[in-house]
Structures are given as C-alpha cells and as structure tokens.
Amino acid sequence: MATEAFYKTNINQDTLIRGPARLIIAGATIPMPDNLSDVVNLTAGGATPLWAVNTTGGFSDLGSTKTGVTFETNNTEETLDVDQILGDIAVMPTNWEASAGTQLADTSLEHMALAWEGKFTAEAVSPDGPRFRMSFGQPTRYKERKLIAIHQKDNGLLRGYFFRKVTRAAQASAITHNKTGEQISIPIRFRCLPDTSIADVDERFFFVLDQVGAVV
Secondary structure, three states: OOHHHHOOOOOOOOOOOOOOOEEEEEEOOOOOOOOHHHOEEHHHOOOEEHHHOOOOOOEEEOOOEEEEEEEEEEEEEEEEOOOOOOOOOEEEEEEEEEEEEEEEOOOOHHHHHHHHOOEEEEEOOOOOOOEEEEEOOOOOOOOOEEEEEEEEOOOOOEEEEEEEEEEEOOOOOOOOOOOOOOOOOEEEEEEEOOOOOOOOHHHOOEEEEEOOOOOO
16 A cells, blocks of 8 residues: 555545634623524625624624634543552543633724723713723623634635633733834633533533535
8 A cells, every 4th residue: 555545634625724713702691693694694705794784783893813813621630549449440520611812903992991801981072072991990700701703714614613601811911012013912811601501511611613515
C-alpha cells in the first residue's frame, strides 16, 4: 500500500476551519434561538443578521474583534479508591465550566459598558449636545445574557455556537491611548452558566449547529 494512501484522511472544507466569528448578544429574556435561521438571514447567504431587518429581534452585533474568539471548556474531577485495590477504581467529574473570550475592536461606550459591567446611556439632550455616557461603579450582580457566535466557512455554510446563559467573567480589561502601537481594543470574557430549566444535563451550557448543505 502506498504511503499516501495509508495516511489518507477524510478532510474537506467542512472539517478544516479557519477564520473569524461574529459575536451576537441578547438579553436574558430573549427566547433562545433553536436554529441558525433564527439569528441570520440564510436567504442572503448567511451574511445579513435578522436584527438589521427585524428591529424587535433583540439581538446585537458586537462588531469586529481582535485576536480571534476563543471557546474553552474545562472540568475538575475526583477519583475513587478502596483499600483492597492498588489504584483508582473510578473517576467522576465534580465541576464543569465553559467560557468565551475575545477583544472587541469596536470600542464604543456601549461595548465598554458590556466588558466592564458598566452603565450605558444615550442622552439626546445635554449641554454638550447629543452624547453617549458610560459609568463604572460597584455592581453587586452580573447581568445575564445570551451569547451566539457565527462562523462562515469557505464554502459559505455556517457554524453557530449558542450559549444559553452567560455573564461577564472576572478579567483584567484595560485600554491604552498611545501615539504608536495597536489600536484600542477591549478584552472581554464571558462565563457560561448552566441553564437548569433544561432537563437534559448534556444541553445546559451550549450547543453547536453546523450547516452541511444550503437551504432549499
């Protein structure tokens, strides 16, 4: 058997993925989307968000990002043993966690308030004229939200990550005004919380949808 035949793998544009993701956020009271078509307009090639058409959709686009969007899962575990066996006899998970992180290149005050758990207001009338205002203080609770990330593959099909419940995760987040170097971006990380209203424990954090064919 030829070496190249032995090492042949079943890879294609569906499984070899590289490229940015589009972050979409919604309030905790917005119904959880079940489909990619609930979030993006698939009839327009998957590039037009529904909120651009339906302003009552409740979704917001977080704009451009830097350093990519990273999804991470982790867990802790404990082992079980007995005196009669020289080794562990079982292992069980004790905690599960998931998170998503990026840097927001669109450094609006609204995004700054999101990353820093601040308060954003739009003031139509002020001594300065129309303006935006962001304040930062000592909130006693995190706001809960829904988070969705959509990636468009080279073949035009979409992959979507749907996080049921997220809050801001503790992270040092700084911006620097300087005459040289990179443009300002806002680091942000979201902690995923389990949605205990979901009976199936395997569904409580998030789910991923992968388009494998165009909408007919």
